[in-house]
Amino acid sequence: MALCLRLAKDSWGISWVGYLMISSTEVTMKIVYHCYGGSHASPVAAAIHLGRLPSTEIASREELLKLDLFDQIKPSLQGTLVHVGKDPEGNEVFVLGARNNSDILLKTLKGVTRIIGEDPDDYVFVDLRPCTNLWMNIGGYTSRVLGLVSLGRPLVSWGVGKAYPKISGLVQQTRSRLGLQRAGGK
Amino acid sequence: MSLKIIYHCYGSSHSSVVAAGIHLGYLPKDRVPTRQELLNTPHYDRTMTRDLGTPFLFGHDSHGFEVYVLGRKNAVHLVENLIPSVLEYYGHPTHEILLVNALERLSMITTAGGTLSRGMGFISIGRPLTVWGIRRSYWNFVRLVDSVQERIGRISLPS
Numbered sequence: 001m002a003l004c005l006r007l008a009k010d011s012w013g014i015s016w017v018g019y020l021m022i023s024s025t026e027v028t029m030k031i032v033y034h035c036y037g038g039s040h041a042s043p044v045a046a047a048i049h050l051g052r053l054p055s056t057e058i059a060s061r062e063e064l065l066k067l068d069l070f071d072q073i074k075p076s077l078q079g080t081l082v083h084v085g086k087d088p089e090g091n092e093v094f095v096l097g098a099r100n101n102s103d104i105l106l107k108t109l110k111g112v113t114r115i116i117g118e119d120p121d122d123y124v125f126v127d128l129r130p131c132t133n134l135w136m137n138i139g140g141y142t143s144r145v146l147g148l149v150s151l152g153r154p155l156v157s158w159g160v161g162k163a164y165p166k167i168s169g170l171v172q173q174t175r176s177r178l179g180l181q182r183a184g185g186k
Numbered sequence: 187m188s189l190k191i192i193y194h195c196y197g198s199s200h201s202s203v204v205a206a207g208i209h210l211g212y213l214p215k216d217r218v219p220t221r222q223e224l225l226n227t228p229h230y231d232r233t234m235t236r237d238l239g240t241p242f243l244f245g246h247d248s249h250g251f252e253v254y255v256l257g258r259k260n261a262v263h264l265v266e267n268l269i270p271s272v273l274e275y276y277g278h279p280t281h282e283i284l285l286v287n288a289l290e291r292l293s294m295i296t297t298a299g300g301t302l303s304r305g306m307g308f309i310s311i312g313r314p315l316t317v318w319g320i321r322r323s324y325w326n327f328v329r330l331v332d333s334v335q336e337r338i339g340r341i342s343l344p345s
Contacts, residue, residue: 079264081271096268101261107239108258108265112272115190115241115254116282 028090029178031124034106038078038097040140040156041128041167043069046084046093048171055172058164061157071143071153073097079105089180102127126174131166135159189251189341190282191334192241194265195289197304198257199233200296200316201327205288206244206255208331215331218324221317231303231313233257249338262287281341286334288327295319 031049033042047053047067054063064070069082078097085093098105106125113120136159143152160167175181191209193202207213207227214223224230228244241256258265270280296319303312320327 076263077267079261079267079271081268081275083275099261099264101259101264104239104257104259104261105264105268108241108256108268109272111239111241111256112269112283113276115252116273116276116278118276 027122028092029122029124030092030094031126031174031178032081032094032096032106032109033126033128034096034098034102035128035132036097036099036137037073037075037140037144038080038082038095039069039071039073039144040136040160041132041163042095042097043067043084044160044164045126045128045131045167045171046095048168049093049175050085050087055168058161061154061161064157064160065153069095071140071149071156073144075145081109087180091178091180102129124174124178126170128167128170131163131170133159133163136163188282189249189284189338190254191247191251191284191286191338192254192256192269193244193286193288194241194256194258194262195287195292196257196259196297197233197235197300198238198242198255199229199231199304200300200320201292202255202257202288203227203229203233203244204320204324205286205327205331206253208327209253209334210245210247212245215328218321221314221321224317224320225313229255231300231309231316233304235304247338251338284334284338286330288330290330292326293319293323295322 033045035041044053044064044067048055052067053059069084078099082095083092084095087093096105110120110123136156139152139156139159141152142148143156146152193205195202204213204224204227208215212227213219238257238259241254244253244255247253256265266285269283269285273280273282296316299312299315299319301312302308303316
């Protein structure tokens with residue numbers, strides 16, 4: 001609801017009346033960051049969203065490796081909706097590895113939520129696949145699929161460093177679309 | 187607790203529909219249905235690509251449990267991982283939804299017919315092929331539904 005109003009405001013220039021309505025309704029959303037494997041781009045995005053990683057400068061390799069989910073999800077566990085945390089505004093943040101089937105999987109996620117009698121309309125999906133690069137793909141594949149962690153993990157962290165501005169930018173864009181403050185840098 | 191059964195297959199228009207149809211009694215268990223009976227099953231060879239991913243309600247079975255049909259392309263294990271994790275997040279028991287893969291024992295003819303009819307839009311060629319294929323492997327569906335109903339019977343007995 002809040003998102004719709006916000007978008008309506010963005011596109012049709014509805015004035016401050018709409019904005020007041022948005023700020024007065026305290027609707028929390030469920031933000032799902034999803035990418036191919038759910039273990040590199042989306043955990044980093046979720047961490048930036050939650051302020052666990054810096055948003056203005058590129059995180060160091062040690063900071064990345066300290067994340068709980070970074071380079072952890074096995075291919076056999078892809079598709080699991082992982083709850084990462086709650087941001088200061090009360091929105092829940094999730095990570096999902098949807099391979100290239102995100103169109104199907106996100107509809108299933110909403111459908112199942114509806115079936116079990118919960119509210120399916122407060123999801124916000126953010127696709128991280130456009131932010132990834134070749135090094136992340138190669139490193140992620142080497143580490144997760146082939147199991148060569150010692151070879152793949154440095155490669156993928158290096159790739160994440162390269163993609164970091166894009167990922168951070170997408171997170172900031174998401175946050176501002178939801179009417180949230182910019183993620184505080186560390 | 188109300189149990190929900192989801193039959194899932196590639197396109198949610200043939201095998202999962204037939205399995206759900208047998209489950210709900212739209213299709214017979216003791217004989218192979220006629221061509222017309224299959225074509226009259228709701229949603230049979232009707233689902234569009236845009237419907238994939240959305241589980242839709244097919245009906246209520248004799249226990250009052252909801253039976254759903256879901257098309258999930260090749261994302262079998264993604265869906266099988268996703269659904270329990272969603273239930274867990276909302277604090278529901280993971281056995282609230284019973285996922286049944288209806289595509290395990292499908293004949294190649296139905297696959298080819300389904301691709302022609304649903305994927306490419308050649309309904310006049312594809313639809314009869316799917317019917318032929320389903321009728322050839324019909325007993326597999328009956329056995330699948332029997333095993334599911336046996337499991338449900340065991341679950342629903344104590345309550």
